[in-house]
Amino acid sequence: MELVLPEHIKFGQSLTAPVDINLSDSCAQGVALNTLVELAGEAWFERELSYSPMAGSDMLRAAIKAYHLQPQVVLSQEQIVTFSGAQEAIFTVMAQLLSPQDEVLVFTPSYPSLAKLPTQFDAVVKSIPLQANNQWQFDIERLKREANAKTKLIIINAPHNPTGATLSDKDVEEIKRLAQHFDAYILSDEVSAQRADDARIASGRFADYAKSITLGVLSKSLGLPGVRVGWAICGNKALADLLLAGKSYLSICGSQVDDMLASTALNHSDIILKENAKIMARNEAAMCEFVRQHSHKVSWVAPQGGVLSLLQIHSVKDAKSWSRQFAEATSTLLLPANLFVMNSECHFRLGIGKQSFIEGLTRLESYLQ
Structure with missing residues (x-):
């Protein structure tokens, strides 16, 4: 197997100009290290820096369960496995579940690993495109038509990267019934999901399906990509053991430092999410006004959940070239959507989670004029 550096990473590395604002950032704002250490208290200084348990400490997995799952979900901590970010979890799922010629269903556009990594294991990827004229909503009927006896894995990502689309409870139940009918696995990428009691989006809704893997991570909603902790919540213990292998x-295993920081962040997530919600609301309002004033130049569908969405700039004909020129002229990054398995030369991924968003939007406005 020969792995190739993803296009969106190569694009960012190849920019010659320094970038100080990322308008495509997929993360919320987050907090500083000293805040987490203060919240952890004396326990921070008493932690022995030995190897961590492979699956993550009991404290961390309990915090993940409380944060990610709805109260009515009955699930053992033994069904939770932690990873060094969500990317390691995605790779492990693909490597352990897929065999040559297995069929994988995925909605596109997509985070590249979800749509491209299965081919590294000689699986067959069948894409189901989300449509702008349908407000980027998931086409569950098309998913049903594409599924068959060869379907090994159904990949769901909601809130969706990069459109911000979400799933209704009815959608979730239909997907579970479809997977059960064909004895397929479900990989539910929920890295951008809020807490279960957040009105914006419910999380962990696939966890009661025995052949499900639900992914989460600290980097998105909590804005802590520097704490390298992601997790997989498995529908049964045997599946968790397979991922551990x-x-x-x-x-x-993860580091003791990350384990402690992650546990602290999850146990105090209400504080972080509350502040992030204020930033997101302010930025979304600013974006709505921007679109209202420049409707002849841009189109935008606000995210239903998470921080990501797609911005269409009507005049652009070559998204990669335009992005490069924009970055060099303004020190601002705006990633073209064709880096996310999308056939478009005028769409760009937009993230509304950062304090710097409005300054970046001001730069974009000046550049478009």
């Missing part, structure tokens, strides 16, 4: 060939 795969992890044993990769990071083996």
Whole structure:
């Protein structure tokens, strides 16, 4: 297997100009290290820096369960496996579940690993495109038509990267029934999901399906990509053991430092999410006004959940070239959507989670004039 650096990473690395604002950032604002250490209290200084348990500490997995799952979900902590970010979890799922010629269903556009990594294991990827004229909503009927006896894995990502689309409870139940009918696995990427009691989006709704893997991470809603902790919540213990076996060939275990920081952040997530919600609301209002004033130049569908959405700039004909020129002229990054498995030369991924968003939007406004 020969792995190739993803296009969106290569694009960012190839920019010659320094970038100080990322308008495509997929993360919320987050907090500083000293805040988390203060919240952790004396326990921070008493932690022994030995190897962590492979699946993550009991404290961390309990915090993940409380944060990510709805109260009515009955699930053992033994069904939760932690990883060094969500990317390691995605790789492990693909490596452990997929065999040559297995069929994988995925909605596009998409985070590249979800749509492209299965081919590294000789699986067949069948894409189901989301449509702008349908407000980027998931086409569950098309998903049903594409599924068959060869379907091994159905990949769901909601809130969706990069459109911000979400799933209704009815959608979730139909997907679970479809997977059960064909005895397929479900990989539910929920890295941008808020807490279960957040009105914006419910999380963990696939966890009661035995062949499900639900992904979460600290980097998105909590804005802590520097704490390298992601997780997989498995529908049964045997599936969790399978992922642990795969992890044993990769990071083996996370660091004690990250384990402590992650546990602290999750146990105090209300504080972080409350502040992030204020930033997102302010930025979304600013974006709505921007679109109102420049409707002849841009189109935009606000995210239903998470921080990501797609911005269409009507005059652009070559998204990569335009993005490069924009970055060099303004020190601002706006990633073209064709880096996210989308056939478009005028769409760009937009993230509304950062304090710097309005300054970046001001730069964009000046550049478009």
